[in-house]
Amino acid sequence: MDDAISAHELSCWLALAHAPGVPPSMLAALAAAPGTITSWFDNLRGPGLAGIDPGLSRYLAAPDWSGVESDLRWLDAGGGTILTFADPRFPELLRNIPDPPPVLYVRGRAEALASPQVAVVGSRNPSPDGVRQARQFAGELARLGIGVTSGLALGIDTQAHVGAMDAGGVTIAVQGCGPDQVYPRRNTGLAERIIERGAVVSEFGAGMPPLSANFPRRNRIISGMSLGTLVVEAARRSGSLITAGYAATQGREVFAVPGSIKNPLAQGCHQLIKQGAKLVAGIDDILEEIRELGVRAAAEPVMASQGQCKREGLDERCRLLLDNIGFGPVAMDELVDQTGLAAGITASLLSSLELSGHIEILPGGRVVRR
Amino acid sequence: MDDAISAHELSCWLALAHAPGVPPSMLAALAAAPGTITSWFDNLRGPGLAGIDPGLSRYLAAPDWSGVESDLRWLDAGGGTILTFADPRFPELLRNIPDPPPVLYVRGRAEALASPQVAVVGSRNPSPDGVRQARQFAGELARLGIGVTSGLALGIDTQAHVGAMDAGGVTIAVQGCGPDQVYPRRNTGLAERIIERGAVVSEFGAGMPPLSANFPRRNRIISGMSLGTLVVEAARRSGSLITAGYAATQGREVFAVPGSIKNPLAQGCHQLIKQGAKLVAGIDDILEEIRELGVRAAAEPVMASQGQCKREGLDERCRLLLDNIGFGPVAMDELVDQTGLAAGITASLLSSLELSGHIEILPGGRVVRR
Numbered sequence: 212m213d214d215a216i217s218a219h220e221l222s223c224w225l226a227l228a229h230a231p232g233v234p235p236s237m238l239a240a241l242a243a244a245p246g247t248i249t250s251w252f253d254n255l256r257g258p259g260l261a262g263i264d265p266g267l268s269r270y271l272a273a274p275d276w277s278g279v280e281s282d283l284r285w286l287d288a289g290g291g292t293i294l295t296f297a298d299p300r301f302p303e304l305l306r307n308i309p310d311p312p313p314v315l316y317v318r319g320r321a322e323a324l325a326s327p328q329v330a331v332v333g334s335r336n337p338s339p340d341g342v343r344q345a346r347q348f349a350g351e352l353a354r355l356g357i358g359v360t361s362g363l364a365l366g367i368d369t370q371a372h373v374g375a376m377d378a379g380g381v382t383i384a385v386q387g388c389g390p391d392q393v394y395p396r397r398n399t400g401l402a403e404r405i406i407e408r409g410a411v412v413s414e415f416g417a418g419m420p421p422l423s424a425n426f427p428r429r430n431r432i433i434s435g436m437s438l439g440t441l442v443v444e445a446a447r448r449s450g451s452l453i454t455a456g457y458a459a460t461q462g463r464e465v466f467a468v469p470g471s472i473k474n475p476l477a478q479g480c481h482q483l484i485k486q487g488a489k490l491v492a493g494i495d496d497i498l499e500e501i502r503e504l505g506v507r508a509a510a511e512p513v514m515a516s517q518g519q520c521k522r523e524g525l526d527e528r529c530r531l532l533l534d535n536i537g538f539g540p541v542a543m544d545e546l547v548d549q550t551g552l553a554a555g556i557t558a559s560l561l562s563s564l565e566l567s568g569h570i571e572i573l574p575g576g577r578v579v580r581r
Numbered sequence: 582m583d584d585a586i587s588a589h590e591l592s593c594w595l596a597l598a599h600a601p602g603v604p605p606s607m608l609a610a611l612a613a614a615p616g617t618i619t620s621w622f623d624n625l626r627g628p629g630l631a632g633i634d635p636g637l638s639r640y641l642a643a644p645d646w647s648g649v650e651s652d653l654r655w656l657d658a659g660g661g662t663i664l665t666f667a668d669p670r671f672p673e674l675l676r677n678i679p680d681p682p683p684v685l686y687v688r689g690r691a692e693a694l695a696s697p698q699v700a701v702v703g704s705r706n707p708s709p710d711g712v713r714q715a716r717q718f719a720g721e722l723a724r725l726g727i728g729v730t731s732g733l734a735l736g737i738d739t740q741a742h743v744g745a746m747d748a749g750g751v752t753i754a755v756q757g758c759g760p761d762q763v764y765p766r767r768n769t770g771l772a773e774r775i776i777e778r779g780a781v782v783s784e785f786g787a788g789m790p791p792l793s794a795n796f797p798r799r800n801r802i803i804s805g806m807s808l809g810t811l812v813v814e815a816a817r818r819s820g821s822l823i824t825a826g827y828a829a830t831q832g833r834e835v836f837a838v839p840g841s842i843k844n845p846l847a848q849g850c851h852q853l854i855k856q857g858a859k860l861v862a863g864i865d866d867i868l869e870e871i872r873e874l875g876v877r878a879a880a881e882p883v884m885a886s887q888g889q890c891k892r893e894g895l896d897e898r899c900r901l902l903l904d905n906i907g908f909g910p911v912a913m914d915e916l917v918d919q920t921g922l923a924a925g926i927t928a929s930l931l932s933s934l935e936l937s938g939h940i941e942i943l944p945g946g947r948v949v950r951r
Contacts, residue, residue: 340841340843344842468842469839469841469842469847469851469854469860470839470841471710471839472838472839472861472863473710474841477839477862478862481839481860481862484839484854484860485859485860485866489855490851490854490855490860491842492842492851493842496855
């Protein structure tokens with residue numbers, strides 16, 4: 212499978228990335244076959260724009276090519292990777308949210324985005340208990356091969372990233388600014404560490420400052436890449452509740468850690484639990500739902516380029532992988548060699564096979580049959 | 582309305598109180614008209630026993646008249662009041678549980694049982710936070726005219742009773758022993774105080790010691806008299822969870838106060854919340870459900886002798902009461918004088934009118950129109 216796309220095709224996707232409100236149906240149509248977006252862009256100025264939102268239509272008549280150029284400069288300078296919506300490495304769960312971004316700007320290991328993920332978010336000013344809980348839950352998730360996704364903010368977000376990495380796992384930070392900057396600056400060192408082990412991602416093009424208006428939008432990416440969102444300490448009316456709200460809208464699980472009713476930072480969590488979030492007193496409370504979700508997600512229609520491994524009716528590539536996995540551990544690289552599948556696809560299918568109970572992914576990434 | 586029953590009728594009810602497993606349908610049939618139980622008991626030895634459980638049938642052929650005599654001695658000595666299932670003062674909600682007792686032995690103010698009640702139960706060894714929470718919730722309920730029902734145990738139960746009384750409200754203790762004793766002995770002084778302001782009740786006849794086997798049964802009375810049961814601190818596998826379980830089985834609300842996930846006494850509460858109990862972070866969380874429940878309870882069929890006040894289609898006695906309640910406060914005694922309704926009925930109807938939002942019961946018991 213060749214994931215490379217032409218420079219013109221990438222430019223078209225980047226032009227779309229700077230457009231206002233691109234509907235997901237349009238993204239799916241453009242991603243359906245290689246080259247669709249270029250012929251579509253080339254014909255934009257002619258007829259065929261009927262039915263497109265007027266704002267988007269106006270934008271498409273004069274796209275932000277300077278924004279595209281600055282993105283390409285960032286890319287050429289080795290800033291990272293750009294995953295278009297059509298890229299098989301574009302996170303499958305994020306593809307299915309009501310308003311997915313046309314592209315993701317990624318610093319670090321793009322393949323990290325194929326991990327099954329749980330978001331861990333919370334207060335910027337947590338209590339010592341909250342700090343401990345965020346680290347512990349993130350560490351336990353990471354040790355189980357689940358990526359920990361958060362927002363790189365101070366407080367709980369930071370603890371979640373650190374907890375996952377200290378446990379030897381994968382973590383993903385979603386930013387509310389362009390891929391060429393880090394916010395908050397104080398977390399520059401942390402971002403560098405995350406880039407080595409996982410990924411720092413954003414939907415905002417190079418040069419976009421960390422505008423406060425970007426942050427609520429950013430939160431939908433955090434929840435959108437994740438099977439569920441765990442809130443560890445959050446005040447009433449806080450950003451974490453926005454993330455939890457997105458998770459619920461996206462049909463993902465919402466998890467919340469309760470606390471003493473006299474702790475103001477437990478109020479947000481209690482509010483979520485009253486609204487139906489799952490009370491989390493221990494890691495098992497998360498795992499119960501995630502296993503269910505994994506099976507459920509696998510049963511839903513997915514893009515042809517990805518496929519998933521259901522408990523029954525495994526798709527061909529899942530069978531191919533399973534045929535190459537024995538009861539002794541095998542490394543993912545070996546599987547890639549043996550099957551000829553792309554590394555990103557392999558990682559994604561393995562996650563799916565693990566969630567459906569067929570295999571177990573061991574610490575270090577080797578896999579065995581169950 | 583004449584609530585008095587003949588000595589023979591009372592003896593028959595007491596004989597039934599000492600019987601094993603009397604089905605509620607039988608209790609309802611016997612309570613349908615005065616004298617039913619006496620003619621039924623008088624004919625027991627003849628035909629007409631078909632369909633009755635063999636154990637009950639054997640008992641009825643030779644009832645525990647010595648137990649009845651010891652109950653009557655307790656009554657004659659001024660020990661308290663005996664409310665039969667047929668008595669209009671028998672708590673309406675308790676009448677509707679799957680296995681109501683044939684009689685209640687009451688020390689103190691029998692009319693207290695007509696209050697809308699919320700049970701507050703929990704650990705015998707609470708943390709300082711639990712102690713504070715039990716007192717506070719009980720006090721807030723009491724100030725709103727809601728009786729606080731509990732089990733007279735040490736710890737949370739004790740705090741609930743004390744909190745309600747300190748707030749000038751009504752509290753009801755349900756015992757797992759006969760009405761002639763107090764368990765635990767250490768709470769003898771508390772029981773005396775409760776008898777003055779509220780009631781100490783039991784389904785067990787005079788002389789019954791506080792057998793451990795009685796306590797789970799006792800818990801169904803606590804939840805059964807209450808609109809809902811609030812659990813404040815409970816370990817996994819504790820008696821409070823039994824009470825909560827009864828509440829759920831009885832179709833009543835279950836409330837639980839969350840706590841830090843590192844507090845072992847929060848585990849029982851967290852378990853309940855995961856099972857569907859309402860998380861209670863403040864009194865409003867209880868009131869929301871209780872108002873709903875009050876309306877719902879009013880919409881259900883109730884005994885003709887009691888009646889309830891729905892939001893629409895008020896029954897005649899509710900109208901009569903409302904006609905005598907103005908926008909200035911009026912005492913319940915005045916309403917009893919003006920309407921000719923019995924005090925117990927009046928209290929019950931006023932509770933119902935308050936729950937349906939027609940009136941407000943002020944601290945001290947006076948009422949005003951809303």
